[in-house]
Amino acid sequence: MVIMTDRDQAQINMLEAIYLRSIVNLCTWHILCAMRSHFNTNQYPLWDRVKAWVKTEDQIEFTRLWVEISCDPSAPQSFIAYLKAQWFPVTPKWSRVLRKG
Numbered sequence: 001m002v003i004m005t006d007r008d009q010a011q012i013n014m015l016e017a018i019y020l021r022s023i024v025n026l027c028t029w030h031i032l033c034a035m036r037s038h039f040n041t042n043q044y045p046l047w048d049r050v051k052a053w054v055k056t057e058d059q060i061e062f063t064r065l066w067v068e069i070s071c072d073p074s075a076p077q078s079f080i081a082y083l084k085a086q087w088f089p090v091t092p093k094w095s096r097v098l099r100k101g
Contacts, residue, residue: 006030007090026094028054035087039079046075057096 001022003015007030015024031054041047046069053065070080092098 007034024093025099026090028094028096031087031094035083038082039076044074044076046072046079054094055096059097062095062097 001019003019003022003024004027005011005015005024006027012024015022032051035050035054036047039046049065049069049072053062053069056062056065069075069083087094
């Protein structure tokens, strides 16, 4: 069974404890809402690339977009640090690249 949820860690822990054979994935909409709340999408042109990065199913495109995002000199470094700290550790739960099949 595959369960989709937001990033509520208590809920994820409970689901994984009760449904031992389940896979808990993170909802794309909730991911983008959380990411969007960490920087001004109107001030930086980065948002379209972030959305594409979260939604891509292609590994090469995923890597290319991450390089563009993380190396963009106009990107807020606090946002890049947030992505690295909060989202990379749980990439298998949200990346469509890793969720295939």
